[in-house]
Amino acid sequence: MSALSDQLIMYATLTYLVAMISHAVEYALGNARAVSAKAATPARELVGAGVGGAGGTVEEPVTPAESRHSRSAARAALAGRIATWLTTLAVALHLGAVVSRGIAAERMPWGNMYEFVLTVTFIGAAAWLAVLWKQPSLRRLGLFLTLVMVLLLAFAQFKFYVQVSPLMPALQSYWFIVHVSTIIFASGIFLLGVVPAVAYLMRAGWEQGRRSFPYTLARRLPAAAGLERMTFALHAFAFPIFTFAVIAGAIWAEAAWGRAWGWDPKETWAFISWVVYAGYLHARATPSIKRNVATWIAILGFLTMLMNLFGVNFFLTGLHSYAGVS
Structure with missing residues (x-):
């Protein structure tokens, strides 16, 4: 089962990559429309024309440029649908890799950083399909989401991979399931939430007339207002779950170490992330604070999450040193 998990995650990564290429094709071909605006104009009625004053219709011819536009739009739509199908297949393979890893280990597959990243990215991708x-x-x-999936999964396989092993004694508690599962779920939603956040900032700049890189990448994205609302909805959904996860971790720490909070590096950065995300939600609800400022706070929150995941495990030591990396 361990070998099956390794193969499935490799196939999932490659499928995400092909989906990303398909999204890039759709993005490059422009707005997908079945026909051009002129070709879609209804035929004009000519009243009183012809013998006996009978009415008739005259259809305006479609120009070669409009025909090319129509074919390009059709190809863009097809590329987008293929990308969605491929992403769905990749998520199914991803799920199979996580489940088979857990079966091989005979435990929940969250015992080290490799398994944690695999599960967080799965939650983010599955949530994307729901959205x-x-x-x-x-x-x-999807172009940006699949790019994030490819980068994180490839990095996890090359840098974090460890063989399946039993859960260390310090983690053998029912609180492991409660605390880690909620942290993973919230982290996956935050991972998805940062995608529209970055897209919103680029699109808002484009709508304001900025035509330099990276704003040019946003000219075919959805409207900035919709992206901002999606950013807020995802963060508002994930934040209470993340809050519960932090509280559950404190309860577990009280049972395991005799204190609920000890400013361990993991605890400290979890608290920093919580404060930043709470600041984002507060800023988003404050009319005097601009939406782009609030969105930057959300991105800062995700950067603190990355610091907690990567920086703490690589550069700091503490009671939470369970990552399985050296």
């Missing part, structure tokens, strides 16, 4: 099912107009964000 896409509700709002298909956001499909072009």
